[in-house]
Amino acid sequence: MSHIYVFSPSSAVRDKAAFRRGVARLKALGHEVEIDEAALASHMRFAGDDETRIAAIHRAAASGADVALISRGGYGLTRILPGIRYKAVAKAIGKGTQFVGLSDFTAFQNAVLSKTGAVTWSGPALGEDFGAEGEADDIMLACFDDLLLGQGEGTGWRVPQRDVDATPARRLQGIEHATLWGGNLAVLVSLLGTPYLAPPDGGVLFVEDVNEHPFRIERMLTQLLHAGVLAKQKAIVFGQFTNYRTVPHDKGFKLQTVVDWLRTQVKTPVLTGLPFGHVPTKVLLPVGARVDLALSGRDAFLVWGHAHGHDHDHDPHAHSHGH
Structure with a gap:
């Protein structure tokens, strides 16, 4: 208990x-x-x-x-x-x-x-x-249990094939002991330039949002880009962006457009589909912990077991959850 x-x-x-x-x-x-x-x-x-x-x-x-x-x-x-x-x-x-x-x-x-x-x-x-x-949600409950039991060691999820094509596995090699940080994109951007956001160099940045049209998401990412934050990250991971509506005059401009554009702006690998955000199925992510990130085919793994100093003779993905 x-x-x-x-x-x-x-x-x-x-x-x-x-x-x-x-x-x-x-x-x-x-x-x-x-x-x-x-x-x-x-x-x-x-x-x-x-x-x-x-x-x-x-x-x-x-x-x-x-x-x-x-x-x-x-x-x-x-x-x-x-x-x-x-x-x-x-x-x-x-x-x-x-x-x-x-x-x-x-x-x-x-x-x-x-x-x-x-x-x-x-x-x-x-x-x-x-x-x-x-x-x-059972995955959320299982991840919460892992936290309570001190067993949460990472999470895994399937990325779209276009992520694999845009992010050769070799570009993710060596992403070890990187600081995981991020969260809600609108809130993050609101902290830029304040003492309450110190973006780590060589970090893994994850972002999600709700009720934000893709052009707003792009505008916020542009701010992080122009502030020099994105170029210093080892990876950028998109969680879930939900509850927005595109309109006829978007003429095909959508969230994938934003992801594709971002990839032209940074050499940093960009992955999508992390099960986190304003959705029922959400994993728990340790903000500020050291993590490893790897891609095997379409399977992405974010591992932080070593951050808790646990014994690692067993499979580091044994407690991973994803969908």
Whole structure:
């Protein structure tokens, strides 16, 4: 049984039913669930005013929980980044509290990485994932279990053939001990030029987004490109980009157009299809950890087992999940 601390650092919880379902599901899985006193607070669109949400983050860090899990994303973290006590967060992580979330949580994760070098996890949110109607996604649940058991060692997924054709395996050779970083693309770009984003040289950058038209995705990638960030990465990995609509005057301009264009702009390998984003099937990814990335045919492997100092006499892909 694990101790899971649920807190709300961003937008107010609007779907209370999903929140309750998420708590019930975690309890049914045998976990002890502690709900932050302000988890359901509301101030304008936020889960409480700025001071309330900063205090919630600090309570999560002081909770001694195995996992500090966000209730939801939305918006709200970038405006409170200066108020967070990063040393306290890093100390909690050092003692074993894993911070897990996605979307707006990207701001917190990259701020923690830039300020302390500590590892956090891109992964599920309480309402959206554990509180899903019907069954929660089994791959997400398995990856979350791996985190709790200290067994998560990597993830694997199938890339499209065009990725293989554009990215010969030799270009991925030697991608070892590279820092994994990234998250929600819009949030990442909002941190450029601030003290809360220190893009690692020679890193593996992963990105995802929701409700963003491909031209907006291209515009954001262009900003990272012109800021010199993309050329310094060993690989760029696209997660899931969902919930957008193309329009007639796009005249064939689509997400694949953006990927193809990006490949003309950087020598860095670009892979797609990572099972992460605003989708039910999501793996957990250690932001700030050292990873290896390899491509075998159409099978991509992102491995971080060595980041946790585990014994590696066994297959490093034994605990990988993908689709």
